[in-house]
Amino acid sequence: MKIVLFDTILERHLCESLQRAFTELGHEVIYTDLILHGHSMISDPKHIEVMEAAVEKYIDNSVDLVISFRPMNLNKALLAKIKKHAAIAIWLSDDPVLYKTCYGEVVDEYDIILHCGSERVLSFYKDKGHKAGVNFPFWTDNIALPNIYAPEFSTTDGIFLGNMHGAVRHKRYKEIAGLDCNVKIFGLLDSDFNGMHGGNIRDGYINIHKISEQLQLAKFGISIPQYFESYIGLDEYYFDGLENLGYFQFPSRVIQYAASGLPIVALGEQDMKEVFPEIEVKKTINELRPYIQEIINNYDFALEQSRLISNRFQKDYSAKSRALFLVDIMKNPEKILSGDSYARSLSFTAY
CATH class of the missing domain: 3.40.50.2000 (Glycogen Phosphorylase B;)
Structure with a gap:
């Protein structure tokens, strides 16, 4: 697959390690690095213009999957443009605290929803009528953070x-x-x-x-x-x-x-x-x-x-385990996303 890691939270090692993991598995990966800061949905016309340019630069019909790491920077219009070219996943790093300011507004526009939360959080989204997602906790690798225990x-x-x-x-x-x-x-x-x-x-x-x-x-x-x-x-x-x-x-x-x-x-x-x-x-x-x-x-x-x-x-909790999980979600979405909230809160542990 060709995968775009779009934008990033401040902890760059997350995207960097995931890029390494996908590459090791044989995929082509583009990582945009940080594009815009912010915790609320994008509204400033100048900021929207920046994001439109980024979408134009990084995403075309050759892309299979886009993973959004700062979903507040992609409004529904921008998401519609991306979905003309590729499947798109959202990673909710501050789940559920940013539900009111951002997540709740756009989460259903995504094909794959990657939560950071236990069964309670996944059940909350289900009760609100949102699409089923999976627990996708933080990760890294030993290049970013080597095992140094002594x-x-x-x-x-x-x-x-x-x-x-x-x-x-x-x-x-x-x-x-x-x-x-x-x-x-x-x-x-x-x-x-x-x-x-x-x-x-x-x-x-x-x-x-x-x-x-x-x-x-x-x-x-x-x-x-x-x-x-x-x-x-x-x-x-x-x-x-x-x-x-x-x-x-x-x-x-x-x-x-x-x-x-x-x-x-x-x-x-x-x-x-x-x-x-x-x-x-x-x-x-x-x-x-x-x-x-x-x-x-x-x-x-x-x-x-x-x-x-x-x-x-x-x-x-390694980047490779997350990459394997995402690849399987792309291949077998029904198998993984059809489970109840409890099962979907644990499914990452199978990789």
Whole structure:
């Protein structure tokens, strides 16, 4: 097939790794890189003109599949132009938070819908009358993020990648501060009363190896989820029922930890554990402490947990596994998309 990876989110390694995976499988791939920023549907005539030029430049009758990574930049008129030439897929990286501002308006214009969400999110779209899609969590490869786990050289116990500023995220800081170990946080903070801030990784979106430089200094990675109830009162994003859809199942940091070989601890629920059983998932910080102490104090245990995480990454969260999944969706859409929401939330694990 000839595939166009159209536009990108800031984390370029996603498209770059997918391009490598499709190429390895024998497909021709064009990657446009970033075209326009934004979180709301495109409306400025100048921006529409930019996108029209991009469609004209990259898409013609030789293309089999276009994957849209910033769907807010393609309105219905632009999508209609693309569909004259090729099938088109949408990847919803901020699912379901951008449903009100973007996704809900255009999702049914796409041939293939790639969600970032568990059964609850897929059921929400079904209940709204939208087309059936599949769970398609974040991914990367070991070129972008090599397996660098070496706890004997660590300078900190735990590491957290992500922001903790603002009302939505500040709760994370308090939870991590409750861990009985040394933790470094890389991201934006409002305050740092516990002395955990490691700094901001400048240009990390572009130069992913700067993230590897920090991950290689830790014994385990930490993920504290962002529950959708935290968007109550934020009128730009909140819609009725958002708080019932849970949390971001797999933030990109989890996949970055996994690719790098770090054992992972996370607050979360069964839907996370079910599709990544090697992650230590609990509902409270206190419940994570025994596992963390074992990772810190038992070198052989830490290495074994790293091996299990790495194996799961290669099987279910690598760019190659996503490429294989997409190829099969193109070949057998009825088989994959006819399942119920639960089945479609798990189908990516077959690749």
